[in-house]
Amino acid sequence: MATVRLADYRPAPYLINRTDLTVRLFADHALVDARLAFSPNPGAADLPPQPLVLAGLNLQLEALAIDGIPHQPGAGELGDQGLCLNTPPQRPFELSNRVRIDPHSNTTLEGLYVSGGLFTTQCEAEGFRRITFHPDRPDLLSRFRVRIEADRDTAPVLLCNGNCIETGDLEDGRHYAIWDDPFPKPSYLFALVAGVLDEASDTFVTASGRTVKLRLHVEPGDLPYTAHAMASLQRAMRWDEQRYGLEYDLDEFNIVAVRHFNMGAMENKSLNIFNSKLVLADGETATDGELERIESVIAHEYYHNWTGNRITCRDWFQLSLKEGLTVFRDQSFSADRHGASLNRIDNVAMLRNTQFREDAGPTAHPVQPDAYQAIDNFYTTTIYEKGSEVIRMLHTLLGEETFMRAMALYVSRHDGSAATCDDFVQAMEDAAAEQPLGASFDFGQFRRWYHQAGTPVLEIQRHWDGERGELELHIRQHTPPTPGQPDKLPLVIPLVLGLVGQAGKALPLELATAEPATPATAPLPPAWGHHSRLVVIDRAETRLRCTGLPRQHHPPALSLLRQFSAPVKLTIGRPPAELVHLLAHDSDPVARWDAGQQLLRRALLARASGHVDGQLEDELVDALGRILADPSLSQASRATLLSLPGLAELEDAALEAGQAPDPPALFAAVMALQRHFGTALREPLLRLLDESRDQWPLAWPQGQGDRQLGGLVWRWGIAAGMESLMNEALQAVRGTSMTLARYGLAALQNHDRPQREAASAAFYERWQHKPVILDSWFALEASAPFGDGLARVSDLLEHPRYDPNAPNSVRAVLGGLASNAPMFHAADGSGYRFMALQIAALDQRNPITASRLAKVLSRWRSYGPERSAAMHDALVKLANATLSTNTREVVEQCLAD
Numbered sequence: 014m015a016t017v018r019l020a021d022y023r024p025a026p027y028l029i030n031r032t033d034l035t036v037r038l039f040a041d042h043a044l045v046d047a048r049l050a051f052s053p054n055p056g057a058a059d060l061p062p063q064p065l066v067l068a069g070l071n072l073q074l075e076a077l078a079i080d081g082i083p084h085q086p087g088a089g090e091l092g093d094q095g096l097c098l099n100t101p102p103q104r105p106f107e108l109s110n111r112v113r114i115d116p117h118s119n120t121t122l123e124g125l126y127v128s129g130g131l132f133t134t135q136c137e138a139e140g141f142r143r144i145t146f147h148p149d150r151p152d153l154l155s156r157f158r159v160r161i162e163a164d165r166d167t168a169p170v171l172l173c174n175g176n177c178i179e180t181g182d183l184e185d186g187r188h189y190a191i192w193d194d195p196f197p198k199p200s201y202l203f204a205l206v207a208g209v210l211d212e213a214s215d216t217f218v219t220a221s222g223r224t225v226k227l228r229l230h231v232e233p234g235d236l237p238y239t240a241h242a243m244a245s246l247q248r249a250m251r252w253d254e255q256r257y258g259l260e261y262d263l264d265e266f267n268i269v270a271v272r273h274f275n276m277g278a279m280e281n282k283s284l285n286i287f288n289s290k291l292v293l294a295d296g297e298t299a300t301d302g303e304l305e306r307i308e309s310v311i312a313h314e315y316y317h318n319w320t321g322n323r324i325t326c327r328d329w330f331q332l333s334l335k336e337g338l339t340v341f342r343d344q345s346f347s348a349d350r351h352g353a354s355l356n357r358i359d360n361v362a363m364l365r366n367t368q369f370r371e372d373a374g375p376t377a378h379p380v381q382p383d384a385y386q387a388i389d390n391f392y393t394t395t396i397y398e399k400g401s402e403v404i405r406m407l408h409t410l411l412g413e414e415t416f417m418r419a420m421a422l423y424v425s426r427h428d429g430s431a432a433t434c435d436d437f438v439q440a441m442e443d444a445a446a447e448q449p450l451g452a453s454f455d456f457g458q459f460r461r462w463y464h465q466a467g468t469p470v471l472e473i474q475r476h477w478d479g480e481r482g483e484l485e486l487h488i489r490q491h492t493p494p495t496p497g498q499p500d501k502l503p504l505v506i507p508l509v510l511g512l513v514g515q516a517g518k519a520l521p522l523e524l525a526t527a528e529p530a531t532p533a534t535a536p537l538p539p540a541w542g543h544h545s546r547l548v549v550i551d552r553a554e555t556r557l558r559c560t561g562l563p564r565q566h567h568p569p570a571l572s573l574l575r576q577f578s579a580p581v582k583l584t585i586g587r588p589p590a591e592l593v594h595l596l597a598h599d600s601d602p603v604a605r606w607d608a609g610q611q612l613l614r615r616a617l618l619a620r621a622s623g624h625v626d627g628q629l630e631d632e633l634v635d636a637l638g639r640i641l642a643d644p645s646l647s648q649a650s651r652a653t654l655l656s657l658p659g660l661a662e663l664e665d666a667a668l669e670a671g672q673a674p675d676p677p678a679l680f681a682a683v684m685a686l687q688r689h690f691g692t693a694l695r696e697p698l699l700r701l702l703d704e705s706r707d708q709w710p711l712a713w714p715q716g717q718g719d720r721q722l723g724g725l726v727w728r729w730g731i732a733a734g735m736e737s738l739m740n741e742a743l744q745a746v747r748g749t750s751m752t753l754a755r756y757g758l759a760a761l762q763n764h765d766r767p768q769r770e771a772a773s774a775a776f777y778e779r780w781q782h783k784p785v786i787l788d789s790w791f792a793l794e795a796s797a798p799f800g801d802g803l804a805r806v807s808d809l810l811e812h813p814r815y816d817p818n819a820p821n822s823v824r825a826v827l828g829g830l831a832s833n834a835p836m837f838h839a840a841d842g843s844g845y846r847f848m849a850l851q852i853a854a855l856d857q858r859n860p861i862t863a864s865r866l867a868k869v870l871s872r873w874r875s876y877g878p879e880r881s882a883a884m885h886d887a888l889v890k891l892a893n894a895t896l897s898t899n900t901r902e903v904v905e906q907c908l909a910d
């Protein structure tokens with residue numbers, strides 16, 4: 014397997030001025046004629062002459078010509094990876110060729126493929142080479158003109174990027190459309206769709222008064238489910254104008270929904286293609302969470318038009334340039350729309366349960382990796398979510414105004430070109446240099462965030478001098494070793510902190526001398542919580558002294574990492590009483606939630622290792638009871654403050670406490686704590702349930718906090734055996750709100766009771782003909798923690814409505830299995846073996862989906878000896894199978910010493 018290295022990057026020897034395609038679609042194959050206008054790249058003039066490499070995969074070459082003169086590829090020119098012209102003309106020339114391809118049997122869902130009768134494409138990252146011979150690298154931008162020909166009956170709708178400039182009829186019931194995209198683009202942004210589609214259309218008038226036609230294309234019958242996506246798109250477009258001053262640049266914008274899709278959605282220029290589960294939705298068919306997710310993904314893909322398309326990536330090592338930045342932008346949009354704090358908490362919970370885990374395992378890599386084998390394996394939570402955190406830190410350090418000036422500078426410098434992560438940071442640095450005081454940190458050091466993998470740890474020790482009212486903090490940072498990176502250097506970490514006094518009031522924070530030098534600190538806008546301070550931690554050790562505090566026996570409670578100001582872990586050992594105080598009073602909602610999470614983690618770890626920390630749980634019951642009774646909190650805030658940490662996070666917490674995580678025991682601990690809380694807090698929970706019911710019928714986003722709280726009460730109450738709630742949850746599954754139905758299913762999920770059976774059957778009955786919705790049923794069934802789980806999963810894989818070629822279904826069942834702790838982590842290793850076999854089989858059909866799934870076996874080292882050996886065995890079995898490059902890379906990373 015070839016490793017691609019950042020250090021080997023060279024500018025392409027030839028530019029492409031035009032890519033002209035004619036794509037003829039037939040009932041069992043497709044023909045693609047391409048004309049590529051090449052010219053020597055002045056940017057590569059200093060390099061020794063290089064061959065011209067045209068990538069091509071699974072293409073049957075039927076004709077090839079250079080400047081119209083037929084060319085017979087000689088020995089060594091045509092291989093299974095493409096075409097290599099060793100002595101191309103040293104002047105502008107045109108290369109034309111025809112290939113035959115087979116979209117109908119393409120189950121990889123890369124390149125051109127057929128999904129439910131619809132021709133569709135997916136070219137990022139390297140799918141274009143499955144359509145025609147092409148350099149297929151992101152730094153080569155060309156103008157595309159595409160003629161599509163197809164049968165008029167089976168493909169009345171013909172779509173491509175840019176503007177449709179001509180349509181017409183052909184013989185034999187066929188027709189054509191010609192599309193021209195005025196914006197030069199890399200090949201990964203190419204898209205083409207042909208088939209029978211219904212259309213929902215609307216318009217958007219841009220800030221400068223242009224009218225853009227918006228069209229959503231869906232399978233016939235799905236039009237009733239398009240209103241939410243359309244409204245989301247319009248809101249997203251408005252927001253980008255208002256916040257970033259970025260306007261849409263073409264006269265039309267198309268979104269197509271397809272059932273078979275590896276990812277969530279794709280930002281092809283003016284022709285976004287979406288997994289249909291991220292388009293089709295209303296209150297009856299999608300949950301509140303799904304509606305919000307759809308809104309944010311639509312925004313994300315739309316925002317790529319500037320951060321990704323107008324400014325693209327020089328090479329795939331720069332992937333986070335577009336993905337991290339665009340995640341940051343879609344998160345800001347969702348925060349503006351739904352409230353910054355709860356949104357931030359959701360994102361932090363997700364970061365901890367996915368990215369921190371990745372950073373601590375064998376597939377850990379930096380935000381800007383420097384080598385890969387299969388680029389598809391690097392669409393990771395590190396590139397996306399950590400990449401976004403890095404940008405968020407720049408925003409925190411520079412402030413909104415400077416950040417926005419830097420963004421404008423970045424856009425104006427790089428519009429129309431392919432850029433690097435460093436270009437982005439440079440724009441930030443240059444904008445910061447124009448501030449009166451310059452930046453408060455060293456950008457060179459900040460850049461380490463892009464190159465160092467692993468989650469940094471801040472270890473904090475305190476010394477409290479009650480007589481003088483002085484608090485000293487001793488802060489040490491270190492980043493644990495990750496594969497290939499044994500030693501790490503100190504990073505620039507923005508730490509936002511505050512103090513909460515005995516009466517629950519924020520204390521003003523005076524930072525006095527510190528050793529060895531005073532770190533830069535700054536007061537923050539009120540959104541950061543009362544009396545918050547930003548401290549820039551940039552050395553291995555920092556000492557801070559806070560003076561002028563009340564002279565009292567106990568130190569004030571220390572609120573740290575407000576708004577989760579940096580993607581780091583803390584070790585500080587705050588006693589439960591202090592965390593309880595913060596959970597009750599911290600004015601920063603994120604730190605407040607986090608205090609609760611730490612208490613909950615401790616209680617759960619104690620239960621998982623076989624003893625109940627009664628005192629801690631009593632304190633928790635009191636604290637949660639006060640939250641339930643606190644009139645200043647919204648239902649959504651209550652539900653969020655009470656939500657239990659995820660299993661992945663608990664596994665990490667166990668590891669940090671020096672124990673081998675035991676997932677079934679952790680799962681049982683969660684169930685037991687739910688039961689305990691359900692019993693101990695029965696009265697207030699039922700009272701709030703009564704209060705929330707009235708709001709349940711309100712349409713999203715209204716009423717969502719009430720529904721969320723209702724779901725939580727069901728979960729805890731049902732765990733505590735409350736029959737009436739079981740019946741209410743079952744009723745909800747039969748009702749008209751998908752949110753309540755799914756909360757009902759989730760609440761009943763882990764209990765082998767007749768209501769669960771009935772709910773599952775009712776849900777299946779009702780939705781069996783809607784594949785997108787039925788996937789959630791597949792996931793629930795696969796994760797039911799009782800009975801013969803593997804037999805049930807096997808049956809699901811044979812189920813008549815299970816589609817092995819739809820990644821959504823595969824992820825529902827196999828992802829459901831992986832999230833089923835008692836079954837997947839069964840001590841005899843049966844869950845791991847089953848999974849390995851399934852991954853090997855899936856890999857034959859769809860390597861991208863298989864290699865992503867293979868990561869569920871990556872944490873084998875972290876378990877106790879028995880599980881560790883069993884998971885390792887499963888990996889070895891997988892390694893002995895015939896595997897794609899994608900899956901092999903992941904498996905080998907997992908097995909590497």
Ligand code: BES
Pocket residue numbers: 137138276277278279280309310313314317336340392397
């Ligand atoms: N560019 C990606 C889609 C993509 C990823 C295509 C990998 C091919 C390979 C797109 O912008 C994206 O990031 N989609 C996310 C959703 C987003 C909201 C984070 C996805 O598909 O999961």
Ligand code: ZN
Pocket residue numbers: 313317335336339
């Ligand atoms: Zn993206």
